[in-house]
Amino acid sequence: MASEGEFSLSRATHMQYFTDEDEEEEQEQEMGEELLEDEEESSQDCRSLYMCGPRRKGWxxxxxxxxxxxxxxxxxxxxxxxxxxxxxxxxxxxxxxxxxxxxxxxxxxxxxxxxxxxxxxxxxxxxxxxxxxxxxxxxxxxxxxxxxxxxxxxxxxxxxxxxxxxxxxxxxxxxxxxxxxxxxxxxxxxxxxxxxxxxxxxxxxxxxxxxxxxxxxxxxxxxxxxxxxxxxxxxxxxxxxxxxxxxxxxxxxxxxxxxxxxxxxxxxxxxxxxxxxxxxxxxxxxxxxxxxxxxxxxxxxxxxxxxxxxxxxxxxxxxxxxxxxxxxxxxxxxxxxxxxxxxxxxxxxxxxxxxxxxxxxxxxxxxxxxxxxxxxxxxxxxxxxxLTSGLLLVTMLIGNIKVFLHATTSKKQAMQLKMRNIEWWMRKRRLPSGFRQRVRNYERQRWAAMRGVDECEMIRNLPEGLRRDIKYHLCLDLVRQVPLFQHMDDLVLENICDRVKSLIFTKGETITREGDPVQRMLFVVRGHLQSSQVLRDGVKSCCMLGPGNFSGDELLSWCLRRPFIERLPPSTSTLVTLETTEAFGLEAEDVKYVTQHFRYTFVKEGVKRSARYYSPGWRTWAAVAIQLAWRRYKHRLTLTSLSFIRPRRPLSRSNSLGEDRLRLYTAMLTSPKPNQDDIDF
Incomplete structure (x- = not known):
């Protein structure tokens, strides 16, 4: 499960104390006057481009x-x-x-x-x-x-x-x-x-x-x-x-x-x-x-x-x-x-x-x-x-405390009402106890992370330019933590920040299964995921994804391949959360939009190397290939050293020494190698 809301504007409830609309308007007017004064001073200091020269430094x-x-x-x-x-x-x-x-x-x-x-x-x-x-x-x-x-x-x-x-x-x-x-x-x-x-x-x-x-x-x-x-x-x-x-x-x-x-x-x-x-x-x-x-x-x-x-x-x-x-x-x-x-x-x-x-x-x-x-x-x-001051102070104190307590308890009451509705629904549908506990854990984690703030609704009502600037300010540091985006210019990063969505996963949740269509690219912000890939004969290859890693790189080759195929690519691994994980994702349509409008960025050698190096599929195949080559080399050295000591054993007997290992090597050797077209776009 994931809560798909856009990144929050602030960490806590934004309460304003002693608010007064008239004084706020006066402050805005003063700010405007100050800006006009600054422009006039700057224009007086520098009347024309040719008259502006190096100034003498003062205190x-x-x-x-x-x-x-x-x-x-x-x-x-x-x-x-x-x-x-x-x-x-x-x-x-x-x-x-x-x-x-x-x-x-x-x-x-x-x-x-x-x-x-x-x-x-x-x-x-x-x-x-x-x-x-x-x-x-x-x-x-x-x-x-x-x-x-x-x-x-x-x-x-x-x-x-x-x-x-x-x-x-x-x-x-x-x-x-x-x-x-x-x-x-x-x-x-x-x-x-x-x-x-x-x-x-x-x-x-x-x-x-x-x-x-x-x-x-x-x-x-x-x-x-x-x-x-x-x-x-x-x-x-x-x-x-x-x-x-x-x-x-x-x-x-x-x-x-x-x-x-x-x-x-x-x-x-x-x-x-x-x-x-x-x-x-x-x-x-x-x-x-x-x-x-x-x-x-x-x-x-x-x-x-x-x-x-x-x-x-x-x-x-x-x-x-x-x-x-x-x-x-x-x-x-x-x-x-x-x-x-x-x-x-x-x-x-x-x-x-x-x-x-x-x-x-x-x-x-x-x-x-x-x-x-x-x-x-x-x-x-x-x-x-x-007496007059007491009347005003008591009125303000009671009013402010009532507002603050209402702001604190209203969200908790809404959360309790929502949990009662969820419990009623789970009892009506007779969900197993394991499913019920997973739903409770997810709602609890979501409340702990967002405190009931509807981020999507909060940002959606803002003007487009302001919304884009705020999301760029909030998401830029997180996006730059991803090595794949370190070689991209600010225009591409701005469009990525405008389309990312925050996701929360509880411990033990299966995000994607191997063979399912890839719905989104996932970028880990906090927590760890386990990426597992089934090889031949039931052997699994596993790796861990932490903050800065990503999955769903199959969408890059899918978007950039020509001719374009509408069918989503299948996932090459299964993702399971090892702990409560926070991430942000790009939906398939958003990845398609970014790659089609900024194709020149994704054909750079730096982006290709980053995608190949941090891709879980390519990492798994490289690890299998390196381990296989090393173990075959060590096994060959062992057989060569034994041939000088005593006569060479029969083939059937020599195979029995490492029969189980050779089966494992065969499974590794036949592991699915990532398609070369996934990177060469």
């Missing part, structure tokens, strides 16, 4: 990189995870702010700030490396069927592009160098290490959170857009991101988790601001309380235990009314939506500070939260944004 960054190269796509996947890590790291800066429980003052956790700063610098370093690659990476390259996507580096030069032109385009692009530079500016580091200590020394404790939040959003929102642009660019290049449905679900879960983390961090920062506001109001109600007491003496605290000797700070730290109102309980002050942050602002456990806001963010975004709010405008706006 260069090396070879142009192909965005469709395999290693570039792998790096894009890694960089996408780096962007997700960066989106997770940035909100951690908020947790560096804390309130001292003993002194009731605001400070920066020094060691935690150092850790977050190092993590941010590591992600920025990878961003810088990606910017260096973008300077040498072409956005769009003209497609040529002869180009190989895995080469990756030399194709830009073959397409007429240079690194200087690519780098200038990246520098001038709207979403190019300066946009990438914006997302790696060390704004949170500057605010945390420079601006916040300065504001704390002045006593502006509530202004600290406002400045920190504004600078954070100024860079974090473009960073989110930068990640979305990277996703769309990866989809436009390959049609998918990671290639599997489960990675699509994982990406949506990561996005939802990062959104919950960012919302929780902002909630924590605004909660500290509300606590600082409460302390500020209590300080104003105490005689002799300076607002600078609300900021710790050491703005950046590294955990060193120093005794507080400032009398004013000691008095403020022992103020029971301020402590009970702002720190110990939430009943004496209206915290609104930030009520749960009271137990975090003075907590020494960094892990609890991070996990609890994430839990709050997940709960609020998932259940659209029952938030208690005050009338303060900033708190109301924050609640509206959180």
């Amino acid at each position: 260069s960054l090396g070879q142009v990189l192909d965005p469709r190269a395999k290693w570039v796509q792998e790096w894009n996947r890694v960089f996408l995870l780096v962007c997700a890590t960066g989106l997770f790291v940035d909100p951690l800066f908020f947790y560096a702010l804390s309130i001292s429980e003993t002194c009731m003052c605001l400070f920066v956790d020094g060691w935690f700030a150092i850790t977050v700063t190092v993590l941010r610098c590591m992600t920025d370093a990878l961003h810088v490396w990606n910017m260096w690659l973008q300077l040498k990476m072409a956005k769009r390259l003209s497609y040529r069927p002869n180009d190989d996507a895995d080469e990756g580096e030399g194709r830009g030069e073959r397409s007429g592009m240079n690194t200087r032109h690519v780098a200038l385009k990246y520098l001038k692009a709207k979403k190019g160098f300066f946009f990438d530079l914006l997302v790696i500016l060390p704004l949170p580091q500057i605010v945390l290490w420079v601006a916040i200590p300065s504001l704390l020394e002045r006593g502006s404790i509530t202004l600290v959170m406002t400045v920190f939040l504004i600078i954070f959003l100024f860079q974090y929102l473009p960073k989110i857009y930068h990640s979305v642009c990277l996703l769309r660019r990866m989809q436009s290049l390959s049609g998918y991101i990671f290639g599997t449905v489960w990675w699509g679900i994982a990406l949506n879960m990561i996005a939802y988790f990062v959104a919950s983390h960012a919302a929780g961090a902002c909630w924590y920062l605004l909660g500290i601001q509300r606590s600082a506001k409460c302390l500020k109001e209590q300080c104003r109600g105490v005689e002799g309380c300076d607002l600078r007491l609300l900021a710790c003496k050491e703005p950046i605290y590294y955990g060193t235990s120093k005794m507080v000797r400032d009398k004013a700070r000691l008095v403020w730290g022992e103020n029971k009314q301020a402590r009970s109102t702002c720190i110990d309980s939430t009943d004496n002050y209206d915290y609104g939506a930030y009520k749960w942050t009271v137990q975090l602002v003075t907590n020494d456990s960094r892990l609890e500070k991070i996990l609890f806001p994430i839990f709050w963010g997940l709960m609020t975004l998932s259940t659209f939260g029952n938030l208690e709010s005050t009338t303060e405008w900033l708190e109301v706006v924050f609640n509206i944004i959180v």
Whole structure:
């Protein structure tokens, strides 16, 4: 059995995430504008053939990189995870702010700030490396069927592009160098290490959170857009991101988790601001309380235990009314939506500070939260944004996961329904158990190889030119593995690639029998076949066909023989699969078409030698002839050496020494030699 489908377009399900038709149209328009700009620049650089001469070489960054190269796509996947890590790291800066429980003052956790700063610098370093690659990476390259996507580096030069032109385009692009530079500016580091200590020394404790939040959003929102642009660019290049449905679900879960983390961090920062506001109001109600007491003496605290000797700070730290109102309980002050942050602002456990806001963010975004709010405008706006974002994210998450799971389970359900129908048919027809098992094995192997994708239907609906180019790109490497096709030009290979069909055979299947008409030429891609030929007196000659070998060469002489005979030639051997085998075949009509339109190719001496050398029939006959000649020679030497020792034995007795061997030699000698016309066409 063989599944005759045309070669697949891709390895896995092509799922596109966050699709938007309007933005795709905008991207197509931008691509068209870029191509027009390239043509105008090339026309300005070279007005006429006679004016174009050798140019003076300027600065260069090396070879142009192909965005469709395999290693570039792998790096894009890694960089996408780096962007997700960066989106997770940035909100951690908020947790560096804390309130001292003993002194009731605001400070920066020094060691935690150092850790977050190092993590941010590591992600920025990878961003810088990606910017260096973008300077040498072409956005769009003209497609040529002869180009190989895995080469990756030399194709830009073959397409007429240079690194200087690519780098200038990246520098001038709207979403190019300066946009990438914006997302790696060390704004949170500057605010945390420079601006916040300065504001704390002045006593502006509530202004600290406002400045920190504004600078954070100024860079974090473009960073989110930068990640979305990277996703769309990866989809436009390959049609998918990671290639599997489960990675699509994982990406949506990561996005939802990062959104919950960012919302929780902002909630924590605004909660500290509300606590600082409460302390500020209590300080104003105490005689002799300076607002600078609300900021710790050491703005950046590294955990060193120093005794507080400032009398004013000691008095403020022992103020029971301020402590009970702002720190110990939430009943004496209206915290609104930030009520749960009271137990975090003075907590020494960094892990609890991070996990609890994430839990709050997940709960609020998932259940659209029952938030208690005050009338303060900033708190109301924050609640509206959180609830609206939660509604959108949950809707997108559930919708995308439903699409992904449907794409995964629909094919399995179709396969199960098909197997039930097959089982019903086999029971109705009362097929033997051996036949039933062979049918099950074939369907199982076909599902494992194609995952239910109908290749023939997928490619048949494409335009003829696109279908031919895609099949040429997919089948060229496989066709060139066949030694018979190594001496043919690209035009012949293109027509062969357009007509080959993929075939799958299970273990133990008989593909052709000796004497049956040859229906197709078979080219082995993966697996092994056994080619057996029956000689005289029931003796069999066997050989093994592996990847790169072929069978059905009788069709070549049948197509090229003159006068032409409509009757298909008989097969000279029996083909049986030794394991699960993948191959591609040319039907007899396709072989006839190729040989009639490109007859000049098949009369070349190189093609003749390859056909004779790799033909199973000629190989079998050559092996028989060589073994026969060698054994006859050895037998003759043995008889000659025995004649010097003792008198020659009678003929009947001497024949009895190798009677069985001579019978075998006779069978080999009379084995069918391939017709000379099979090659001399």
